[in-house]
Amino acid sequence: FSPSDVTVLFVLGGPGAGKGTQCANLVKDFSFTHLSAGDLLRAEQDRPGSQYGQLIKDCIKNGEIVPMEVTVALLENAMKDTITSKSQKKARFLIDGFPRKMDQAFKFEEVVCPARLVLFYDCPEETMEKRLLERGKTSGRADDNAESIRKRFRVFIETSMPVVNHYEKEGRVIKVDSTPSPEEVYKDTREKLIKKLGE
Ligand code: UP5
Ligand code: MG
Numbered sequence: 177f178s179p180s181d182v183t184v185l186f187v188l189g190g191p192g193a194g195k196g197t198q199c200a201n202l203v204k205d206f207s208f209t210h211l212s213a214g215d216l217l218r219a220e221q222d223r224p225g226s227q228y229g230q231l232i233k234d235c236i237k238n239g240e241i242v243p244m245e246v247t248v249a250l251l252e253n254a255m256k257d258t259i260t261s262k263s264q265k266k267a268r269f270l271i272d273g274f275p276r277k278m279d280q281a282f283k284f285e286e287v288v289c290p291a292r293l294v295l296f297y298d299c300p301e302e303t304m305e306k307r308l309l310e311r312g313k314t315s316g317r318a319d320d321n322a323e324s325i326r327k328r329f330r331v332f333i334e335t336s337m338p339v340v341n342h343y344e345k346e347g348r349v350i351k352v353d354s355t356p357s358p359e360e361v362y363k364d365t366r367e368k369l370i371k372k373l374g375e
């Protein structure tokens with residue numbers, strides 16, 4: 177596909193900030209396709225015959241970032257599949273939980289397409305930890321436990337926040353406080369997004 181036919185929004189925020197929850201809301205109201213990098217990695221991990229299964233499993237459990245070649249290829253393929261399955265050639269994507277590291281941001285924007293905007297969900301660690309521990313009771317996610325959560329928080333601060341700060345300097349960030357209820361967070365998201373996209 178041609179970069180001019182796609183609009184990409186990166187959706188960033190700490191572990192448990194509510195990225196997935198808000199993307200699901202946005203898909204209902206706007207014509208976006210939601211691609212979660214974490215979900216794509218978890219699906220690849222479970223795909224029989226995948227050469228990356230063990231690598232992904234180890235990274236996720238330890239809250240470490242999977243080598244970007246793997247993630248960028250999964251995202252690009254998912255974007256291609258979406259465009260092929262749609263009749264129109266233009267498409268809009270919410271890329272959730274990616275890029276988590278500066279080199280991933282540069283690589284994606286170089287080989288796939290530049291991101292129009294970044295939605296950044298800002299939430300205190302204490303709140304995120306509570307949410308993740310609660311979800312961990314039923315989620316079955318290998319990283320929803322106290323030890324993995326601690327590691328995910330550290331990687332987020334050290335490695336992923338610089339990505340947010342980079343886009344912030346470029347004036348491409350919409351920052352939303354994701355501490356309130358999902359409904360309130362969505363209302364704020366929607367208003368800010370419409371204003372910025374001019375729709
Ligand atoms: N919840 C949500 N919003 C709430 C609200 N406003 N009030 C109260 N509760 C709220 O929400 C988390 C939980 O909180 C849910 O139970 C929800 O109901 C509740 P969710 O919407 O799932 O938050 P999200 O930000 O999506 O949290 P997630 O756990 O998915 O974030 P992570 O960024 O940690 O997970 P992700 O799947 O993106 O990545 C997992 C791992 O994959 C990474 O640690 C890394 O190892 C690997 N990865 C890469 O290597 N590269 C990538 O590019 C991406 C991932
Ligand atoms: Mg998520």
